Amino acid sequence: MRNLIPLVFLVLAVAFAADARRGVTLPLPGPSGVTMDDLHLGPPRQALRDPPTFQSGPYRLNCSECHALFPSLAEPRVPLLQHRNVVLNHGQNDRCYNCHSRENRDRLVLRGGQSCGFDDVPRLCAQCHGTVYRDWQNGTHGRTLGSWDRASGRQQHLGCSECHDPHAPAFPHLAPLPGPNTLRMGEQESEQAHGNERNPLEKWKARHADAAEESTRGREH
Amino acid sequence: METAQDAAVSPSPENSRRSFLRSAVTIASGMSAFVAALSPLHELDADDVPTLEGFLQKHYKEMGPGEMQTALARIKREVDKRYSVDSVVRDVRPKEGVEFVYALNLSRCIGCRRCVHACVAENNQSRSPEIQYIRVLEMPRGTIDIERGNHHYDRPTVPDLLHYYMPVQCHQCANPPCVKVCPVEATWQESDGITVIDYDWCIGCRYCEAACPYWARRFNFVEPEIPKEQLNPEISYLSNRPRPKGVMEKCTFCLHRTREGKMPACLEACPVGARKFGNVLDPESEVAHILREKRVFVLKEDVGTLPRFFYYFDERYPRPEGEPALDPLHADEAKAR
Amino acid sequence: MIAAREYARFLWRCFRVSFAGDWRYHLWMTALTVVALLGLNAYAKQLVHGLGTAGLSDQVSWGLYIANFTFLVGMAAAAVMLVIPVYIYRNQELHDLVIFGELLAVAAILMCLAFVTVDLGRPDRFSHLFRRFNFPISMLTWDVVVLNGYLLLNLHICGYLVYCAYRRRRPSKLFYIPFVFVAIVWAVSIHTVTAFLYVGLGGRPFWNSAIIAPRFLASAFAAGPAFLLVTLWVLDSYTDYVVPAKAFATLKNIVTVALLINMFLLVCEVFTEFYTDSAHGVSARYLFFGLHGYHALVPWIWSAIGLNTSALLILLLPLSRRPALRNLACLMLIVGIWIEKGMGLIVPAFIPSPLGEIVEYLPTWNETLVCLGIWAFGLLVFTVLVRVTIPVLAGRLTIDRLYSPDYTRRVPVVLDHAQPTPEVLP
Numbered sequence: 007m008r009n010l011i012p013l014v015f016l017v018l019a020v021a022f023a024a025d026a027r028r029g030v031t032l033p034l035p036g037p038s039g040v041t042m043d044d045l046h047l048g049p050p051r052q053a054l055r056d057p058p059t060f061q062s063g064p065y066r067l068n069c070s071e072c073h074a075l076f077p078s079l080a081e082p083r084v085p086l087l088q089h090r091n092v093v094l095n096h097g098q099n100d101r102c103y104n105c106h107s108r109e110n111r112d113r114l115v116l117r118g119g120q121s122c123g124f125d126d127v128p129r130l131c132a133q134c135h136g137t138v139y140r141d142w143q144n145g146t147h148g149r150t151l152g153s154w155d156r157a158s159g160r161q162q163h164l165g166c167s168e169c170h171d172p173h174a175p176a177f178p179h180l181a182p183l184p185g186p187n188t189l190r191m192g193e194q195e196s197e198q199a200h201g202n203e204r205n206p207l208e209k210w211k212a213r214h215a216d217a218a219e220e221s222t223r224g225r226e227h
Numbered sequence: 228m229e230t231a232q233d234a235a236v237s238p239s240p241e242n243s244r245r246s247f248l249r250s251a252v253t254i255a256s257g258m259s260a261f262v263a264a265l266s267p268l269h270e271l272d273a274d275d276v277p278t279l280e281g282f283l284q285k286h287y288k289e290m291g292p293g294e295m296q297t298a299l300a301r302i303k304r305e306v307d308k309r310y311s312v313d314s315v316v317r318d319v320r321p322k323e324g325v326e327f328v329y330a331l332n333l334s335r336c337i338g339c340r341r342c343v344h345a346c347v348a349e350n351n352q353s354r355s356p357e358i359q360y361i362r363v364l365e366m367p368r369g370t371i372d373i374e375r376g377n378h379h380y381d382r383p384t385v386p387d388l389l390h391y392y393m394p395v396q397c398h399q400c401a402n403p404p405c406v407k408v409c410p411v412e413a414t415w416q417e418s419d420g421i422t423v424i425d426y427d428w429c430i431g432c433r434y435c436e437a438a439c440p441y442w443a444r445r446f447n448f449v450e451p452e453i454p455k456e457q458l459n460p461e462i463s464y465l466s467n468r469p470r471p472k473g474v475m476e477k478c479t480f481c482l483h484r485t486r487e488g489k490m491p492a493c494l495e496a497c498p499v500g501a502r503k504f505g506n507v508l509d510p511e512s513e514v515a516h517i518l519r520e521k522r523v524f525v526l527k528e529d530v531g532t533l534p535r536f537f538y539y540f541d542e543r544y545p546r547p548e549g550e551p552a553l554d555p556l557h558a559d560e561a562k563a564r
Numbered sequence: 565m566i567a568a569r570e571y572a573r574f575l576w577r578c579f580r581v582s583f584a585g586d587w588r589y590h591l592w593m594t595a596l597t598v599v600a601l602l603g604l605n606a607y608a609k610q611l612v613h614g615l616g617t618a619g620l621s622d623q624v625s626w627g628l629y630i631a632n633f634t635f636l637v638g639m640a641a642a643a644v645m646l647v648i649p650v651y652i653y654r655n656q657e658l659h660d661l662v663i664f665g666e667l668l669a670v671a672a673i674l675m676c677l678a679f680v681t682v683d684l685g686r687p688d689r690f691s692h693l694f695r696r697f698n699f700p701i702s703m704l705t706w707d708v709v710v711l712n713g714y715l716l717l718n719l720h721i722c723g724y725l726v727y728c729a730y731r732r733r734r735p736s737k738l739f740y741i742p743f744v745f746v747a748i749v750w751a752v753s754i755h756t757v758t759a760f761l762y763v764g765l766g767g768r769p770f771w772n773s774a775i776i777a778p779r780f781l782a783s784a785f786a787a788g789p790a791f792l793l794v795t796l797w798v799l800d801s802y803t804d805y806v807v808p809a810k811a812f813a814t815l816k817n818i819v820t821v822a823l824l825i826n827m828f829l830l831v832c833e834v835f836t837e838f839y840t841d842s843a844h845g846v847s848a849r850y851l852f853f854g855l856h857g858y859h860a861l862v863p864w865i866w867s868a869i870g871l872n873t874s875a876l877l878i879l880l881l882p883l884s885r886r887p888a889l890r891n892l893a894c895l896m897l898i899v900g901i902w903i904e905k906g907m908g909l910i911v912p913a914f915i916p917s918p919l920g921e922i923v924e925y926l927p928t929w930n931e932t933l934v935c936l937g938i939w940a941f942g943l944l945v946f947t948v949l950v951r952v953t954i955p956v957l958a959g960r961l962t963i964d965r966l967y968s969p970d971y972t973r974r975v976p977v978v979l980d981h982a983q984p985t986p987e988v989l990p
């Protein structure tokens with residue numbers, strides 16, 4: 007019996023050596039593949055500056071240059087003859103001359119008839135969106151890039167049209183980037199399959215699910 | 228040592244020689260099995276083996292300027308060699324009179340997860356497995372119980388109109404449970420409110436990970452893997468330098484950027500401006516305005532962590548009837564006019 | 565100088581005795597060594613590749629290692645609780661049980677320290693504990709202090725008593741009685757401190773309950789003496805050491821009462837979680853009934869409850885005077901309490917995560933091998949300690965006597981500490 011003990015240890019030693027050759031592979035989840043190029047930092051839109059210009063073929067023209075030549079409809083409707091890319095989805099604000107000056111296309115117009123430049127767009131939007139404008143002045147609405155420090159002079163507050171398309175201001179829906187894929191995560195459902203069935207709010211929502219979807223769809227996000 | 232009295236088992240010379248031989252062979256085979264058991268250690272790279280320099284390095288708070296320079300030089304050497312870059316490794320200290328606060332507008336967040344991935348790119352997190360400091364929860368309307376959130380939503384587009392989205396990351400709590408429980412003081416809170424980790428001091432016990440009520444801390448269970456071309460070479464000691472295996476890490480509000488006035492990466496990536504960051508000690512900062520005027524709340528307030536991360540909606544508090552809308556800060560001046 | 569040489573010679577003789585035994589002994593020791601080496605090999609792999617070789621994740625960051633650590637701290641604490649009937653109630657017959665209890669405590673604490681070390685991400689930075697120690701704020705630092713203190717305490721007490729028996733000298737009360745009383749209090753403290761590790765975390769409502777510490781103690785005082793009972797039965801049956809029947813009876817009573825209290829505390833916990841029916845009870849729901857389709861722990865906890873209840877019933881009945889049934893009950897409750905402390909306490913607190921995510925935990929083979937290896941190492945240490953202690957206490961291995969094993973001869977050797985021992989020869 008005792009003579010077998012060295013044999014046991016030698017077999018074990020050989021087994022360890024052979025196993026060490028094989029190495030260890032761990033089930034590591036791979037990367038999501040997202041890089042900085044997918045992230046688009048900086049202002050989302052290129053807003054029109056003062057004076058506004060329009061690219062027509064190889065020419066960069068002021069708005070008034072064309073509009074002096076060509077008359078516009080009294081009450082334009084989309085889709086326009088030119089500017090075919092304009093999609094109008096601004097709620098009840100569906101009249102072009104609410105904002106655009108009928109006489110001078112290089113300028114915008116306020117409700118009282120005052121002229122307003124393209125660099126002064128927030129003043130125009132503030133007429134209807136007062137609460138949002140107030141927040142924007144404080145910096146609590148919109149994006150502040152550059153620096154959090156007001157004293158540094160590097161703060162960059164984006165104007166309304168640098169994020170929102172003035173004709174269709176609601177943000178387009180985006181495709182979400184990949185979710186978490188962590189070590190040993192196991193099976194995870196992408197739909198919240200479990201609610202709390204006893205919760206009255208859940209029951210009412212289920213009952214009125216269709217109506218709820220209808221009403222939220224029309225509302226500005 | 229051995230006297231005649233200790234020839235315990237059998238007295239005859241023949242037997243004692245045999246038993247000596249047997250013991251010797253048994254011991255030799257036992258030792259060889261022991262050494263063979265340790266054979267996987269041959270896979271350790273040179274950088275994994277603990278060095279004397281690493282052993283002698285002091286805790287961050289105890290390091291003098293010379294020692295810090297040595298440590299930074301060592302880190303630069305290691306990073307440059309491993310990732311074939313020319314990194315800039317610094318120790319970025321907090322500014323005076325600054326306490327950082329983060330605010331997140333739940334009326335605006337659309338759940339696009341761009342903040343999550345901007346953070347991963349900025350902070351040199353492992354890609355395989357991909358460590359993400361920020362978790363975006365898709366919450367059903369009508370609850371703020373974060374246990375009802377879905378982390379793994381995978382829709383063609385967001386936002387889904389029956390949900391709202393709540394990103395969660397380290398809240399840099401003013402009463403942090405993670406700092407309380409660390410046995411070696413490898414994590415502590417700095418003067419500007421950021422809770423930091425000394426990656427060269429952490430022993431990897433993961434007590435802080437168990438203690439955090441917001442699941443904000445991450446552990447390097449394996450050697451972090453970052454593709455060379457995706458490494459961010461602007462590095463600081465306490466935040467985004469590539470971490471070794473076996474230590475904790477977490478969101479540091481991008482202190483290597485924010486302590487120099489810049490915005491954190493997650494905020495810059497947010498396409499809808501849902502994230503707000505700044506110095507709450509400045510009464511005119513955006514975050515100070517939010518805390519004064521907006522309906523803010525914090526997560527798990529009952530746990531008493533006093534987070535510095537506030538969630539809010541676009542609604543304001545109601546005003547008394549008839550009173551014109553005034554910024555409360557300048558109310559006195561307006562009244563005087 | 566002579567004293568040091570004498571002590572060194574004592575250690576050498578102990579070392580040699582630990583290799584002497586019959587074929588069953590050698591089989592047991594070889595098997596344990598093989599398992600310990602397998603564990604060492606698995607740990608070497610973990611050192612190279614990191615804790616990713618274990619089934620842990622950011623969501624469930626503590627698993628089998630800490631579960632075993634928690635269970636073994638309890639065992640270590642309980643072993644010393646035998647001290648109370650002997651020293652406080654002056655039950656001289658059970659005097660030697662104290663030594664075996666403390667030897668078990670030494671082995672258990674060594675296992676605890678090993679489990680904590682293998683759980684660390686950077687064991688090479690162990691020295692940081694001595695350079696910046698977050699005492700008294702961090703409960704882990706308390707744990708470091710009390711566990712090591714307890715180890716030293718027990719090493720001193722049984723080392724001193726055994727060495728005195730070897731020297732055939734009456735032990736001086738000053739050198740061990742105060743330490744014994746300190747050990748009683750310290751035993752309670754090591755398990756309380758370990759419980760406080762978990763209890764103080766507000767972010768984990770499953771742990772953040774005052775009942776955790778009492779439950780720890782109750783289950784420890786059931787499992788520790790049960791293990792000792794089985795060990796003494798093995799010694800009684802397979803060696804010539806005779807354990808008085810009173811020892812078995814006392815141990816059995818301790819185990820029964822502790823198990824009763826443990827079951828009562830379980831009922832308290834279950835009532836609180838399920839009657840309140842709040843969101844704080846979600847981990848308990850996961851543990852007992854599963855949650856949203858995840859139910860990995862449900863069979864474990866119900867098996868544990870079944871084992872503990874059956875063990876309790878057996879122990880309460882007079883049947884349990886029969887060694888076979890008594891041993892069965894003890895083994896059942898050891899397994900049941902191990903499951904309760906491990907799967908039933910550590911893992912459910914992490915599921916769901918504080919953000920509501922459910923990621924289940926399954927230990928990997930590598931992790932399991934490391935655990936088995938440490939258990940084997942602990943049993944090796946315990947076996948060696950007992951193997952050395954019995955001949956010394958029986959007077960067969962003393963400073964002036966040749967060691968003679970004579971393990972085939974089943975003549976009862978009764979220890980009689982009431983008799984004064986002869987003075988030591990110079």
